[in-house]
Amino acid sequence: MTDDLDDLRMLLKAAPAPEADAKARAMALAMENFDRLQGSADAPRSSEDRTKAAPQNGVRRMFKFLTSRPALAISTSAAALLIGVAVILPVTDLRTGPTDTPVATAKPKVAEADPASPDTGDVAAVTERNTTPPGTMDAPPLPKANHETAEANLDRATGNDLASSVATAEPAPVEPMADVLPEAEPEAEASLLAEEALPAAPATNGGESELSDPAAIALAPMMEGDAELRLRMEAPAEAIGGTLGYVTAEPVVAPVPELVQPQLEDTEAYATEAPNPVKVTAEEPVSTFSIDVDTASWAVIRSTLNMAVLPTPDQVRIEEMVNYFPYAYKAPTEEEAFASTISVMPTPWNPGTRLVTIGIQGALPAVTERPPLNLVFLIDTSGSMEDPNKLPLLKQSLSLLLAELRPEDQVAIVAYAGSAGQVLPPTAAADRAAIMAALDNLASGGSTAGAEGLELAYQVAEGMKADGEVSRILLATDGDFNVGVSDPEGLEAYVAKKRETGTYLSVLGFGRGNLDDAIMQSLAQNGNGTAAYIDTLSEARKVLVDQLTGALFPIADDVKIQVEWNPATVAEYRLIGYETRSLRREDFNNDAVDAGEIGAGTQVTAIYEITAPGSDALLNDPLRYGAATAEGTEGELGFLRLRWKAPGEEQSTLVETPITGTEEATAETRFAAAIAGFGQLLQGSVYTGDWGWDQAIDLAVTNRGDDPYGYRIEAVNLMRLAQSLSAN
Amino acid sequence: MLMDTPDEMLATAAAQGDRAAFATLVGRHYDRIHGLAWRLTGSRTEAEDLAQDICAALPAKLRNWRGEARFTTWLYRVVVNAAHDLRRRQQTRHRASLGWGDWELARQDEIAVQAEAHDWLAEAMTRLSPELRDTVALVLGEEMTQAEAGVVLGVSEGTIAWRMSEVKKRLRAMAREDAK
Numbered sequence: 001m002t003d004d005l006d007d008l009r010m011l012l013k014a015a016p017a018p019e020a021d022a023k024a025r026a027m028a029l030a031m032e033n034f035d036r037l038q039g040s041a042d043a044p045r046s047s048e049d050r051t052k053a054a055p056q057n058g059v060r061r062m063f064k065f066l067t068s069r070p071a072l073a074i075s076t077s078a079a080a081l082l083i084g085v086a087v088i089l090p091v092t093d094l095r096t097g098p099t100d101t102p103v104a105t106a107k108p109k110v111a112e113a114d115p116a117s118p119d120t121g122d123v124a125a126v127t128e129r130n131t132t133p134p135g136t137m138d139a140p141p142l143p144k145a146n147h148e149t150a151e152a153n154l155d156r157a158t159g160n161d162l163a164s165s166v167a168t169a170e171p172a173p174v175e176p177m178a179d180v181l182p183e184a185e186p187e188a189e190a191s192l193l194a195e196e197a198l199p200a201a202p203a204t205n206g207g208e209s210e211l212s213d214p215a216a217i218a219l220a221p222m223m224e225g226d227a228e229l230r231l232r233m234e235a236p237a238e239a240i241g242g243t244l245g246y247v248t249a250e251p252v253v254a255p256v257p258e259l260v261q262p263q264l265e266d267t268e269a270y271a272t273e274a275p276n277p278v279k280v281t282a283e284e285p286v287s288t289f290s291i292d293v294d295t296a297s298w299a300v301i302r303s304t305l306n307m308a309v310l311p312t313p314d315q316v317r318i319e320e321m322v323n324y325f326p327y328a329y330k331a332p333t334e335e336e337a338f339a340s341t342i343s344v345m346p347t348p349w350n351p352g353t354r355l356v357t358i359g360i361q362g363a364l365p366a367v368t369e370r371p372p373l374n375l376v377f378l379i380d381t382s383g384s385m386e387d388p389n390k391l392p393l394l395k396q397s398l399s400l401l402l403a404e405l406r407p408e409d410q411v412a413i414v415a416y417a418g419s420a421g422q423v424l425p426p427t428a429a430a431d432r433a434a435i436m437a438a439l440d441n442l443a444s445g446g447s448t449a450g451a452e453g454l455e456l457a458y459q460v461a462e463g464m465k466a467d468g469e470v471s472r473i474l475l476a477t478d479g480d481f482n483v484g485v486s487d488p489e490g491l492e493a494y495v496a497k498k499r500e501t502g503t504y505l506s507v508l509g510f511g512r513g514n515l516d517d518a519i520m521q522s523l524a525q526n527g528n529g530t531a532a533y534i535d536t537l538s539e540a541r542k543v544l545v546d547q548l549t550g551a552l553f554p555i556a557d558d559v560k561i562q563v564e565w566n567p568a569t570v571a572e573y574r575l576i577g578y579e580t581r582s583l584r585r586e587d588f589n590n591d592a593v594d595a596g597e598i599g600a601g602t603q604v605t606a607i608y609e610i611t612a613p614g615s616d617a618l619l620n621d622p623l624r625y626g627a628a629t630a631e632g633t634e635g636e637l638g639f640l641r642l643r644w645k646a647p648g649e650e651q652s653t654l655v656e657t658p659i660t661g662t663e664e665a666t667a668e669t670r671f672a673a674a675i676a677g678f679g680q681l682l683q684g685s686v687y688t689g690d691w692g693w694d695q696a697i698d699l700a701v702t703n704r705g706d707d708p709y710g711y712r713i714e715a716v717n718l719m720r721l722a723q724s725l726s727a728n
Numbered sequence: 729m730l731m732d733t734p735d736e737m738l739a740t741a742a743a744q745g746d747r748a749a750f751a752t753l754v755g756r757h758y759d760r761i762h763g764l765a766w767r768l769t770g771s772r773t774e775a776e777d778l779a780q781d782i783c784a785a786l787p788a789k790l791r792n793w794r795g796e797a798r799f800t801t802w803l804y805r806v807v808v809n810a811a812h813d814l815r816r817r818q819q820t821r822h823r824a825s826l827g828w829g830d831w832e833l834a835r836q837d838e839i840a841v842q843a844e845a846h847d848w849l850a851e852a853m854t855r856l857s858p859e860l861r862d863t864v865a866l867v868l869g870e871e872m873t874q875a876e877a878g879v880v881l882g883v884s885e886g887t888i889a890w891r892m893s894e895v896k897k898r899l900r901a902m903a904r905e906d907a908k
Contacts (some may be wrong), residue, residue, distance in 0.1 A: 018763075389860075
């Protein structure tokens with residue numbers, strides 16, 4: 001509708017005229033800063049052109065006079081020349097400046113710093129250098145606000161690798177500064193102040209330091225990035241008091257490799273717990289946890305690595321990484337809901353321990369017999385969903401899903417943004433055109449009233465329900481629930497209550513930068529659903545199409561795993577992953593306690609690392625008064641108990657299997673071990689010892705097995721990427 | 729004489745420390761800076777503050793002026809970047825409540841009394857994401873070509889075209905809603 005566009009154009013053109021006062025103020029400030037900058041530019045660079053400086057000072061002074069008012073025409077035509085000079089010798093204004101600096105004193109001081117570049121530890125020399133120049137050089141006004149600017153820039157620089165790009169573009173980096181920074185914080189700060197005359201300079205120095213500061217690497221994922229390749233460091237506007245209100249290192253400086261531009265903001269939140277510690281079997285023989293079929297962590301790690309950033313440990317949930325991959329476990333017999341496969345093998349990263357892998361394979365009921373499905377798409381259309389990898393990807397993903405539905409299935413769409421509304425009333429999946437049209441019309445804008453949307457979605461789902469049908473809400477969001485009930489606990493309680501009515505909730509996460517992984521996790525856990533993170537269309541296909549049956553049709557609810565270890569054969573054990581899923585021992589038999597669900601045909605894998613008594617690999621000393629050894633179970637490593645409920649049932653079923661220690665490992669379990677190792681390497685785990693990326697990659701490559709969709713080779717490539725990144 | 733000197737030459741002279749050239753340049757472009765700032769933020773006060781910040785920072789920024797682009801293109805980029813930074817600074821849990829979003833909240837509180845036309849404009853802008861708003865401000869407000877806007881925003885021309893078609897879609901959806 002071009003009319004609307006024209007209206008918009010007309011209205012936008014009619015910008016209000018600026019107030020004369022404001023204009024005068026701004027211009028006065030501009031002139032003031034302009035004057036302040038003259039003669040003080042680039043002071044910190046003065047050491048770089050030592051040998052050539054003197055003869056050219058005269059030239060510079062000449063230009064200085066030339067460019068003053070009467071000779072403007074000449075100066076403008078000589079401008080191109082001058083640019084060249086300014087690039088090579090960005091410094092000398094200092095000595096030609098109006099403050100009449102005693103050049104002679106300044107020179108030796110700075111020269112002294114010059115050879116110090118390899119001499120990083122020499123704090124004394126640096127301190128002297130830091131303290132002298134401002135005094136002797138009587139540098140142009142360096143108000144206190146500049147110091148704050150330096151600090152602010154420093155803060156930003158540590159979290160922002162854009163700064164480093166700026167640094168590389170600078171003609172004359174000040175090497176020694178960077179090296180001193182980590183060890184001698186106060187000096188470094190002072191030096192920034194001392195060296196700084198042009199406030200853009202500390203940004204550069206900060207960037208330098210960031211490059212050389214290993215700690216900054218850990219901060220990398222927190223940093224802010226910019227899609228538009230803007231290379232700037234700015235000081236906060238508060239520094240206005242007399243100096244530049246707002247300083248940026250120029251946008252047009254240098255090309256940055258695309259990969260170093262993560263579009264991250266630091267509003268992401270992750271559900272995380274400290275990695276499980278090693279437990280002593282004699283003290284705590286029983287390990288209990290709920291299964292977890294989420295895969296979101298893997299996709300988050302993948303998208304982070306693809307932005308050339310190592311994931312932070314809190315983004316890593318090993319069980320979700322392991323469970324991302326399909327495994328060819330033994331299929332259950334017809335009457336079983338699922339089958340468990342145990343395997344025992346030497347630990348790849350520790351010759352003194354063994355890995356016990358517990359694989360659970362859900363039954364795959366014949367697809368033709370599946371009950372009709374009621375799906376409610378609950379779609380976040382808030383302004384933050386605008387990006388091409390959010391709402392547009394979501395639309396494509398859901399259209400993939402539509403193709404998999406049957407005519408008798410029903411679909412409804414609820415959108416929420418500033419307010420929640422039903423976009424599509426329950427419609428038979430056969431009417432594809434109507435559903436697609438409704439999807440197509442979704443537009444983003446406004447804030448996010450997640451709670452309201454959720455309530456409406458449950459209402460719609462209730463209305464669609466008939467006997468024997470499966471109802472599920474698919475919540476698609478980038479993680480914002482910030483208007484209305486933004487109390488996550490309240491939301492969780494609400495979802496948990498609604499779960500009782502038989503309507504399940506799955507969460508699909510889109511986009512990065514605002515991902516509230518913690519809320520996604522807890523909603524999906526409480527809603528008996530899965531949380532998946534979708535970053536590409538092929539991930540959407542994996543989650544929604546390949547796993548449609550599993551994601552949408554539960555075959556067992558509240559699946560809990562309990563392993564009792566035999567202290568006679570296992571002295572210590574450690575559950576790898578499942579930190580956010582651990583259960584109290586007594587909750588295993590308590591059917592009122594919620595746990596994870598298994599969908600049709602899905603696999604779940606849990607891995608324990610165990611240490612035999614007397615092994616060199618034991619981390620704890622044995623007790624003098626050990627527990628009595630169990631009788632009649634000689635040689636058994638432990639005892640696996642599984643509890644689950646058939647969907648909708650109140651009573652749980654118990655299956656028990658001994659772990660004999662003779663179960664053989666397969667390529668499948670070795671691959672799972674490689675992924676668990678990958679996760680631990682990403683977490684910087686203390687348990688992997690010398691075992692590193694090369695070994696992890698080898699293990700994964702050798703045990704790639706049948707990989708029809710290429711998920712495993714993708715994992716190998718990500719491991720290689722992580723290896724390169726962690727080498728930096 | 730100064731009044732006839734092209735922007736690019738003035739900028740180069742100013743970057744070399746020519747005070748008169750700098751004064752002319754700022755005087756010539758203040759209104760433009762202010763106008764784009766208004767289109768980007770949707771608020772007169774913010775536009776004023778932003779324009780002032782930009783003017784204050786301009787002397788330092790000019791040192792990086794390389795004369796590689798048209799001065800206005802360079803300047804637009806400075807303004808857009810400053811507006812982005814402003815948004816980022818303002819970003820809180822209520823991420824949408826900035827600029828046009830502020831206005832939206834004010835409307836809900838029935839505090840602001842706005843002319844009907846501005847009403848529609850504000851609503852339209854509120855519903856657009858920051859990227860789309862920037863694009864609209866440049867393409868419609870500043871009447872740039874899609875290629876020019878692409879250079880300023882640092883994205884391809886195709887992206888601008890895509891964004892403009894998104895804007896059209898949004899507006900259409902709005903019109904439909906209004907009709908209801």
